[in-house]
Amino acid sequence: MAAWLRTRFNANEILTSIMLNYIALNLLLYFVHGPLKDPAGMNFPESATFGDASRLPLLMEDGRAHIGVYFALLALVAVWVLLQRSFVGFQIKVLGLDKRAAGFVGFREKRLVWLALLISGALAGLAGVSEVTGPIGQLVPQVSPGYGYAAITVAFLGRLNPIGILFSSLLIALLYLGGESAQMTLNLPLAITQLFQGMMLFFLLACDVLILYRPRLKLHWAKRQMTAVTGAA
Incomplete structure (x- = not known):
């Protein structure tokens, strides 16, 4: 959605992403109050607790850190390689620094915007899944x-x-x-x-x-x- 608003109306992706947060929050509230609400949860707005097979194992028994830390480090390395060692990453950096210069050399702005924001959305989704399947173990209104x-x-x-x-x-x-x-x-x-x-x-x-x-x-x-x-x- 943020990519479409950027390429269609030239809307700032930071502002649109912040506003879309409220839509996502209301969708979460709908699910935890409705279809995904735990019948045995004493009427609290939360989903059923995930099973052990659906949760990320902890790195230490007396801590909250889990293997999602490794996912974050792998994503960090992947993004660094993309930006520093690939032509696509070079195009993204040029577009971010100067949109006019990117247009002069023939870089496709809309395709790069879609690619960058789709990657960003995927990484944000990975972070959200890691948070929910980690210590929280269920969907609750105050996930983040x-x-x-x-x-x-x-x-x-x-x-x-x-x-x-x-x-x-x-x-x-x-x-x-x-x-x-x-x-x-x-x-x-x-x-x-x-x-x-x-x-x-x-x-x-x-x-x-x-x-x-x-x-x-x-x-x-x-x-x-x-x-x-x-x-x-």
Whole structure:
């Protein structure tokens, strides 16, 4: 849907993806309140617990990490190879940097947009399946505490590079854990985590503006001082 809106109406994929989140959330609410609702769940909006054969095994018995971590690492390597070692990846990067330049050299914009967003959607679906079939073990309305929004911050912190995203995702994961710990020990609201994420993204974008555009402040007192110095000379 985001790819169609991008190629048909030139709608920004970030904005359309955020708005489509609400549609996906309402679909999830429909299923957990209706067709997939657990009859033995004491009227709670959740599906039946998945069987052991349908769940991803844990890496450690006393932890929550599961083999979905390996899926993420494999996806990271695959995307790095695609972007750095293939002509299709080169086309995607050129299109992202300058759409006009990509058109001048004959790259097919719509095909590349569809390819990039389909790959992104597949990876997001893989992450969602890994989350549901991991420690959660069932469909519930609060499957994600905002991972999709955090992914935007992760991508910008990682400078849109798969290797950088690996380290920025670890940073955001520590931020989530720290927010949960602060909520339990200091009675702080969990929204403090989102506040820190927003601050990091804001300062990062501000630095990009200063680096790319280099705004120059013309101060009148500096001009007068320069005039006085040249006049004295």
